[in-house]
Amino acid sequence: MSTRVITFHYTLTDNTGKQLDSSAGSNPLAFLEGSGQIIPGLETHLKTMKPGEKRKVLVPAKEAYGEVNAADIMEVSREKMPAKQIKIGDRFRAGNDGHAPVVRVIKVTDTHVTLDANHELAGQDLTFDVEVTAVREATAEELSHGHVHGPGGHHH
Numbered sequence: 464m465s466t467r468v469i470t471f472h473y474t475l476t477d478n479t480g481k482q483l484d485s486s487a488g489s490n491p492l493a494f495l496e497g498s499g500q501i502i503p504g505l506e507t508h509l510k511t512m513k514p515g516e517k518r519k520v521l522v523p524a525k526e527a528y529g530e531v532n533a534a535d536i537m538e539v540s541r542e543k544m545p546a547k548q549i550k551i552g553d554r555f556r557a558g559n560d561g562h563a564p565v566v567r568v569i570k571v572t573d574t575h576v577t578l579d580a581n582h583e584l585a586g587q588d589l590t591f592d593v594e595v596t597a598v599r600e601a602t603a604e605e606l607s608h609g610h611v612h613g614p615g616g617h618h619h
């Protein structure tokens with residue numbers, strides 16, 4: 464089977480119906496089949512859809528951003544933090560290297576800060592309202608780079 468580029472619009476809501484993200488009003492997203500760019504539970508559906516088709520897709524946490532891993536939540540003393548003013552929701556890189564994981568502050572006390580390295584959407588069942596806008600064959604160059612070129616993809 465050849466590999467395709469699938470372009471789609473999406474609106475993401477959590478299980479309370481709150482909108483978390485949407486491509487409405489901007490460019491649709493394009494991805495290369497099987498490249499791991501799209502969460503597995505969503506890609507499975509998109510692969511079977513035709514241009515113009517709309518679908519509401521419920522993706523359980525384990526097929527989205529995974530369950531919350533307790534080992535990725537850690538408490539550190541405030542003195543070890545790079546910033547003086549720290550509040551819930553702040554984000555830090557857990558190291559100097561630009562690829563270090565980003566951690567979120569989820570709790571602050573007078574002496575300690577609790578950091579969570581789980582994906583923000585870990586443990587959440589997600590609903591995607593998707594509309595596939597285009598499906599085409601991937602080019603040889605895209606296949607060798609492992610990502611999409613042009614609208615919705617890389618420009619280089």
Ligand code: ZN
Pocket residue numbers: 605608610611612617619
């Ligand atoms: Zn490329």
